[in-house]
Amino acid sequence: MKRRKLFESAAETMLFASAFLSIVAVLFITIFLFRSGMPLFRKVSVFEFLFSSRWEPTAATPGYGILSFIVGSFLVTGLALFIAVPVGLAVGIYMAELSGRKSSKIIRSSVELLAGIPSVVYGLFGIVIISSVSRTLFGGSGYSVISAAIILAIMTMPTIINVAEVSIRSLPKELKEGSLALGATHWQTIIRVLVPAARSGIIAGVILGMGRAIGETLAVLMVGGNAPIMPTKLNGMVRTLTMNIITDMSYATGDHLTSLFATGIVLFLFILVLNLTVQLALKKSITEMEGGAGA
Amino acid sequence: MQQSPPKFSISDLNLWYGTSQALKDITVDIEERSVTALIGPSGCGKSTFLRTLNRLNDLISSVRVEGSVLYEGADIYAPDTDVIDLRKRVGMVFQKPNPFPMSLYDNIAYGPRVHGIRDKATLDDIVERSLVQAALFDEVKDRLQTSALGLSGGQQQRLCIARVLAVEPDVVLMDEPTSALDPISTAKIENLLEELKKQYTIVIVTHNMQQAGRVSDKTAYFFLGELVEYAGTKELFFNPRDKRTENYISGRFG
């Protein structure tokens, strides 16, 4: 009896310590990031940093405007989702509702495989295949917004497929039966009842994928072209927030270095907002499941 | 009423889930504009039988059906059966209220919409008429655009009844529709059945004997996948011919 109690309290302490440690780690990273980045705003206004697109950190009168990269990040991510959401949703629906158990299994393992590929491999694939395909199809150098978006679309698709499938599969079967029993076709049931009923979960999955896409660095660096300019054409080069940090990090000093940490702060805040949105969406989907969503 | 041909005429119906047989040689006629109750212990095949009448068992890939189920004289298991049309005419209310996560209005308009009705005024009419028929209109008329999930369980179940009535069915199947509800909601739905049977053929599964006694004209007693006895409700309750029926009923009434 005594020994068991001892064991339990030891396990509890250990779990608590791990939880505590992870919170401390997040806290330290946050503090570190802000302490390293915030000093920039003694020299450059927040407004100028966010809304100027003059990025000349090594010029005689340096410019620290990251608007081009913010736009670049959103453009690439948005376009990636524009490709990945419909395809991912379609595959998820197919797996949850249409394919047999065996083919679902095959698709699921290949999707999992896709999710496990390191981003540098995606980047290599991008350089060799995607950039040349996009050069042929869309013109330009092939290192472009569109190439980066295609890579990111492939990388975020597993998340979207997975979440879409799980959200639809976990709906109560009474919902589907209720619709079919009214004489709706299977297809009508999917489009009008199942997908809307699973929407909060699906949206959470899309936002999760979006967070991943915004944070992805290496693969986009390899195919985006990385020119520090405002992206104006889909077949033109682009630099994202992550690319901006990694590119200059190896040599930057002084205010230039500080400005990279400040870029990190912006990225951090974007991802924080996305994560909060996911949590809200999930919470909403749980209350909907429990039937608690009132007027 | 006795003269009109039966709504359903079922003969030698056998059903298997994989290798386990759930219905054995069921032969029964179901009369038009009446309430037929299906009773029997849990797991005896009542739901399975009910779901053969709108072919909802088709959803389960292991199910195999033999025998014939004639609806208005036509075999609904014939290869040329239009299942969509069948389900439009044979509606179903489930054990657990299953409103869609959308507004009250959209729930009821769902059936008519999938069957091609687009006109707003027509839909408004159908929604109101169905809610009135399901004795729910007065309680919800000011909140038709709010989520159906905000209704109480009893209201949700009447909404589901209204949703079935909105497609103007001919038969309404009910699988223990009040088992998840409080006594007051149950009473409301039982009263409703009295009204509905003037216009619809109703088949209801219940394992509440009193309920079967109150609402049904005929009762079928199922046991281990067999239809043991089928007769007028009073007759079956007070003069059961089969020993098994008698045991079940006396056990149930205590």
Ligand SMILES: Nc1ncnc2c1ncn2[C@@H]1O[C@H](COP(=O)(O)OP(=O)(O)O)[C@@H](O)[C@H]1O
């Ligand atoms: N989807 C299914 N797969 C396999 N067996 C089933 C399935 N549904 C019901 N059964 C079996 O069929 C028998 C009858 O079940 P059911 O019709 O639900 O009974 P009741 O509604 O009278 O309680 C039970 O033995 C049950 O285990």
Ligand SMILES: [Mg+2]
């Ligand atoms: Mg049942």
